[in-house]
Amino acid sequence: MNAEASVIRTQPLPGDFAIWIFIFAELTVFGVLFAAYAFARSAHADLFNAAQLGLNRVYGLANTLILVTSSYFVVRATQSIKAGRSTACGHWLVGALGLGGCFLAVKLAEFHQDLAQGISLSANLFDMFYLSLTFFHFMHVVMGMAILAVVAHKAYAGRYSVADHTGVETGASYWHMVDLVWIILFALVYVIH
Amino acid sequence: MQQVFTKAMARNIFLGGAVFFLAIYLALTYDTWQRIPIRDHADQMTPAVLRGKYLLDTNDCIGCHTINGEGAYFAPELGNVYKRRGPDFIKAWIQSQPTGVPGRRQMPNFHLTPDQLNDLVAYLQWLSNIDTNNWPPNIQG
């Protein structure tokens, strides 16, 4: 058991190493953004607390559930291709893409409401951070969906196999990063106050 | 098992990252473009202000001075010179150049007409009212 565990724990990072350099770079950027948000808030706690009340937290909750589930779908896609089932892999990815689309729709509805409320980059410090963070993340979801779409297309075309599915793992790793970042963002912007 | 690290993926990340961050920058620029006219009172850019600006540009003032910190560091900041010195001093100063004081930094005489001096001052006045996030830290620029 222990021997098996140690063997199993020496695998390389899933997917192409290049994506991991990018993932760590992106995590650093988000990390700095989160830190900036946190310290800006500690300097303007009242402003942040008041402005946070303007957000509709249900949007945040819905999007977290959606993104976590889509991440789970991507896990299933990876497991499918490891079992050699290309079509199932494609189906799971399309499911994840559909959920990604739901995320974007919810976020756009929220942005629409925000704009109607007069929230803008120059309105106040909280709005600036809220919009920057969520828009920056929004763009990552778009980017992640573009990657997943390519991977899904290739999966249906039978370009991946049990032996060679680095592409699936590469796309999956990026998508999980997008999920991970949102989980922190959700807590920071929508929940903690 | 060997870690996979392909050049094709590195290239894709370069291209994807470039397009991605360019899109972010363009979106921000779009917002900035809407905001700038409010922050610098673009509605107050009268023909005199624009003529004054043209004079500053075509006499290479930023070859020695800075405007809002941009230019050369040989001579004082012009962004707030209107508030620091006032219109009359500025006109008199420009007309009295060069001072010819031995060893001291010299400013050429640009042979400006009284009308041109008025335009120049109008531009400097407009310049001094831009919202620059409270920069410079004090009147000395």
Next chain:
Amino acid sequence: MKYQSQAVAKPYFIAALALFVGQIVFGLIAGLQYLYGTFLFPELPFDVAHMSHTNLLIVWLLMAFMGAAYFIVPEEAQTELYSPKLALVTFWVFLTAGALTIAAYLFVPYAHLAAITGNAALPTMGRGYLEQPLPIKIGIVLVALSLLFNVTMTLIKGRKTSINLILVGSLWGLALLFLPAFYFPQDTVKASFGWWWIVHGWVEGDWELILGALLGFILIKMTGVDREIVEKWIYIIVAMTLVSGLVGIGHHYYYTGAPSYWIWLGSIFSALEPLPFMLLIAFSFKMLLARRREHPNKAAMLWALGTPIMAFLGAGLWGFMITLAPAQYYMHGTNFTAAHGHLAFFGAYAMVSLAIISYAMPLLRGRIANSDAAQRWEMAGFWIMVLSMLGIALALTGAGIVTVVLQRAAADPMPFMQVQDKERVFFWLRELAGVGFFVGLLVYLRSFFISGEYEYAGEMKRALAA
């Protein structure tokens, strides 16, 4: 030199070095005018010396980049250059335009120059680095188009390596990013915002791609390390450049009238801009350690390894010093920026140009490397120039500190000119270091006039003696 047509790089390199000398001469004059304001006045006012200094810098770097492109693209594509004749014609056009521009600066008052070159019809003059009259700017575009046509056609008919794709792609970027030079909005804040598309876009974006391609090429050639490894790391490094640098442009937008959110966004992203330079150092030394041959051109290796280090110091460290908004609030528009500018331009772009010249010139002159004696002169020049430039940067940093303490952050701030008087000692140090740099440049140039080829026999003898 593997292809005959690579020879067109030679005049470009020679002209680059000649213009480099001119740049330093104007730098010394401008530096002296900080101390003796009446020096050469009114014949050569400071602003003319200043713009000659900066414009010559840009022209010689472009000259070197173009020479590098004409040298590298055919070799990488494994084919002759599409049209060596066009490259040569372009060279003379560019050199003439450059010389004409400097002559015009020197002999025609700027306002008059603007009047006789149609600036009123399409205003473009009066911005830093972009002082050139309209016809010259159009000429620059034509020269760029000729270069792009030539190298792109060469690339199309030959092997498409990543080095070549990055190099040619970034040359396209260089040309495209110059186009905003023709857009000079009447709104000063918008004009400043757009000016950075060119300046930041070049030196903190596109040119870093050129730097990566040039350095990658030199390292492949000199270390014999597998091309695949070099190229994928270059891709990662330039990706990091754009990830941090594109939004990092915001560090120019804090105090020039742009919206306040740039204070945060610019600080956060530009704080990451040193990252690609750190990667570049790690990469270069990794390649050195993994080398599979000892290249006899040790001087070129010294330039190639010096470049990432000095680029990190100048662009990374000195840039970081002034990039965060609270620090820049006091440092903006002071000699801190000049210190950063000097060390970054030299450390990154001047040095990579000298690196490719050092690698290519012996080959263009029909030898794998210069003689030991010539290389010793060249390496002496390297050290004198590098140390002098550090001296210039430190002296200007000192001047910047005085400005911050006495003028910017003081409870009772002193007027500009009084503060400048307090900084005389630093301006003297800068001028002395500048003279040192000039001496280093002359020592470096001396190496070109020592004939003879590298002799392996000498190396053997030394190895046996040891």
Next chain:
Amino acid sequence: MKSPAAPAFTACTVSWVVLLALTTISFELGAGAPGRALTAAVLALTLIKGHLVVSHFMGLRRVRLRWRIAMAAYLAAVGGVIALAYSIT
């Protein structure tokens, strides 16, 4: 036909359900009165969620120690910085 993937499948599915539950819990907590207890609780839940995503979704529990340390250090650093900022308010 129990393939080796089966236990992983279960672990991932469990992780997913736990993630949904923790999300809902922190959302409900957020409706309560603000304060340090809330911040600490939500932050702790978030780090647990982050760890689940990293280990089971990204699959980092199978990789070399250095990558697991890197990711854990990232989460710890982000959590730590946020906690610090909120505690000095």
